[in-house]
Amino acid sequence: MDAKFDIQNLSVYFRGIHALKSISMAVPSRRILGVIGPAGSGKTTLLRALNRTNELEETTRIEGNVRMDGHDIYDPSFDVVALRRKVGIVFALPVPLPMSIYDNVTYGPTLAGSPNKQRLDMLVEKSLRDAFLWDEVKDRLTMSGLRLSGGQQQRLCLARVLAMEPDVILLDEPCSGLDPISTARIEEALTLLKKDYTIILVTNNTKQAARVADDTAFFLMGEMVELGTTDQIFTSPVQQKTNDYITGRFG
């Protein structure tokens, strides 16, 4: 199993909080890694460390080492813009940009260069199909993305990440504000996408991890307690804390 990310002793501090405490783990390629744990356990911080969106918060300080495909992404010579194009992120709250559905999807590809209209049209259709949104919006692509429902907005956010044809998709509790049907659609999309992408799914919902993740990591108070295949974590966890969490005894 080749690793997409190799994380060594990663610590993140921001706003005076030690949010991640010396994490070491490998993230395998073309699988879905579920990251579970109670609020404040460092799950989101981990995600944001992987495409360096942590740095948008000025007080952030990072120690340790993250390698993607063998390259140190925190090396000063590493191109952070290129990194973010390869490692897309879907935030917890869906935030379409204030422009049309079409322009939302083509935003990333247009920035990276300007492919021709035909290719963009194809990309829009493919990305929206992969995000299970195409049928609902195909007749109103010029409508503002802000006018979609919450679940549709989140799928639009997924589609605009897919349109960049990244290597990795990071999802930060993508279903926290969504109804069960929208949630099911996103999960369906993810299981189909993993053949082409490495996916890391942070979720508050342990059942969701059990449903879609191949591997699962359990985080608590900024530390990684346990990482294993989803089967192993949910049927025979090694750590007592993991067992307590997945059986709902705390958190």
Add this chain to the structure above:
Amino acid sequence: MALIGEKGVQRILLVTAFSAMSALLLIALFIVNEGVPFMFRYGIQGFLLSSDWDPSSGTFGIFPMIMASLWVTVGALLVGAPLGIAGAVFLSEFAPRPVMRVVKPAIELLAAIPSVVYGFIGVMVLAPLIREVFGGPGLSVLAASIILGIMILPTVISISIDSILAVPQSYREGSLALGATVWQTVHMVTVRAAKSGIIASVILGLGRAIGETMAVIMVAGNAVKIPDSPLDSVRTLTANIALEMSYATGMHREALFATGVVLFVVIIILNTVASVAMRKRAAKK
């Protein structure tokens, strides 16, 4: 307070609120009453579109003044809007926060400088400079445009900054996370989202520029003629009123009031456009 009572306070506040409005109403009525009958008597077309302004022989054509006001205002926008918007973008998106917190109030202080001081600087520094570099009389459309451009900076910058800062942080994050550079994010997302506020700031600046009198009298040269180059001396609508009102009588006096009506109408139109643009922005959120 107990002495006046709840109702009494309400009534007092009502009177104060009403007095501000009635002042506006009275001014409007007064100007219209003095100016509009003249316009009809003299002929609206002759008044607005004729180029002869000779009060002693009873010809009152304000077309040169209208053109002058237009040239000077457009010139002021050409100077002030790019500078102001660029400054606002820099201060809100690129400059460190402490820098903005110092610079923004400093710029707003520009608005506190009396316009006669701007005019003074224009006469002493700018006009001679223009005369030397470009030729012409120096006191000109160009000088007035530059001075007015600087005078509208506080309006443009301050309102633009506020509307750029009002753009949700999540738009910026979303854009950056999609691999946009800071500059791409600024011009493709942030400025577009703040567009109506920025436009409103420019329109308010425009209103200020067209209404400014003292600085313009001092630097524009006050020649009643249609300008054919930015180096020509001109007299704006406001300057026309201010310069001649002190000795005008009869028809002449009424003509100046009619000039005021024209100015008033133009400014009302501009303000309406500005507030519609602002309301559109509010509705979008």
